[in-house]
Amino acid sequence: MGPQTTDVSATAIPATEELRQTVRELCKGFGDEYWRESDQQRSYPQEFVDTLTNSGLLAALIPTEYGGLGYGLTEASIIMEEINRSGGHSAACHAQMYTMGALLRHGSEAQKDTYLPEIAAGRLRLQAFSITEDKAGSDTTSIETGAVRDGDDFVITGHKSWTSRIDESDLAFVLARTSPKDSADRTRGLTLFLVDLRQVRAQQPETLEVVKVRTMFNYATNQVQYHGMRVPASAVIGQVDNGFRYVLDGWNAERILLASEAVGDGYWFTQRATDWANSREVFGRKIGSNQGVQFPIVDAYMKIRAADMMRFEAARLFDVGEPCGAEANMAKHLASEASWDAANAALNTYGGYGFVDQYDIERKFRETRMYQVAPVNNNMIKAFIGTKVLGLPRSY
Missing domain, CATH: 1.20.140.10 (Butyryl-CoA Dehydrogenase, subunit A, domain 3)
Incomplete structure (x- = not known):
């Protein structure tokens, strides 16, 4: 069952019902059989994600000056709702929506100028958020993956237990400890990095180890080991130690x-x-x-x-x-x-x-x-x- 591409104008936010109809028309090209086969094979629904990207809808939260639609979270939530309401599964692509805020609100102008237009155009994929660890669980302030400054780089070493869609992403957010845990302020000491996975895979593939995890439903998640992965200091989002x-x-x-x-x-x-x-x-x-x-x-x-x-x-x-x-x-x-x-x-x-x-x-x-x-x-x-x-x- 082939995709149905729908063009979405980036000049104005459509009325709620118009946006719903746009998403529904796109989803008609991906019916029950498509999602059933994807689930049975545990395969990433790349065709659907590509169609959603080409329509512009996956760039809903990116401001228009960077080539996105400039929508608010209300409109973004309608897009996700309608995908699931059609029988689809938004987990294949929802991370690009909710991770976008870290780059939009806390990224540098250079980072936004470099990445946002490419993401909006569909040439870069931002789907991976690497935070959770086995020992820490929901206690994010207790993560142990570390990042040590070495000249103009940070060297990241550690393990993450749930990093979804890293194989399907060009960019990933990685949270790592850059200072010892402070009992007076346990939220300090963690730094958020925007890692260009293309450079890592091309120049130091041995530093990134990905092991797929099969779950009870089709969710492209993985365990990840960082073996001294080097990232430039320019990859830091906001200020060092304030990433949490x-x-x-x-x-x-x-x-x-x-x-x-x-x-x-x-x-x-x-x-x-x-x-x-x-x-x-x-x-x-x-x-x-x-x-x-x-x-x-x-x-x-x-x-x-x-x-x-x-x-x-x-x-x-x-x-x-x-x-x-x-x-x-x-x-x-x-x-x-x-x-x-x-x-x-x-x-x-x-x-x-x-x-x-x-x-x-x-x-x-x-x-x-x-x-x-x-x-x-x-x-x-x-x-x-x-x-x-x-x-x-x-x-x-």
Whole structure:
């Protein structure tokens, strides 16, 4: 099934419904069979990502002066939602959206002039964010991968446990420790680097070791070892030792965008369940007439609608520069829980057919489960809301 390329004008932000229609038309070229085959083969959906890139939509957050669309996070979240709502999987490309903020807000003018036009034109891919480590887990301030200054370079050595799409990327953000951990300010001492992987692969391939990790759904993730990888000092984003703050700055965008993906999944599940319940006949009547089938679908749909509203509120606050940490976290939590309820309602509606790959319920069931644990576990969100919003004692 071939791609359908849709040109998007970079001169103005289209109305919400117009943007939705644009994304839907693009996604029509990549139906259930395309995503099912990609999942079964655990192959990267390169054709889809290329089509999305060529349309300009993957450069949604890049300002127009650099060749992007100049959209806000609200519009970017609609793009991600519609991909998942069509039955696709935004995880193949969402990182280029939520990593963009670190470069836009904290990168130097030279970095932005060098990379943003190339990313917007689709000649460079920024899909890899190398942060998480085995020992540190969610405690990012405890990472051990180090970067040591050596003349005009930094030498990076260490291990990362979840670095997705590094083989599909030309650029990668890498967070490394450049100063000893300070008990008085545990957020200091980490530096964010924008690494040009093309140069590393061409000049020092032995310093970058990538081991693919097979997961329960199609997610191009890897374990990565950095064996004394040299990067120029010009690769530093912002100031040395302040990198954690730049990463933290992008987490709200990440949570909002992934909430929108979960919302898209939720709408997909409820629509598929509704269609099946309206067509499947057992005991001489449509199964949708049974309240035991009908009510779980309705419950899930209402939860998705509520999560959808929180997503838009979080995105609105983000776009006007207002604090939105609580809203971004709540949107991610509510959307991930609602999409999981919708997934279970759809699986129960389909019954045994839901376990058969040709109906795609089991594929999306596996995909949507991720949102409860990544990019942050929902229990961590509850701890954040408890302490930061309600003023309860810290639990960790």
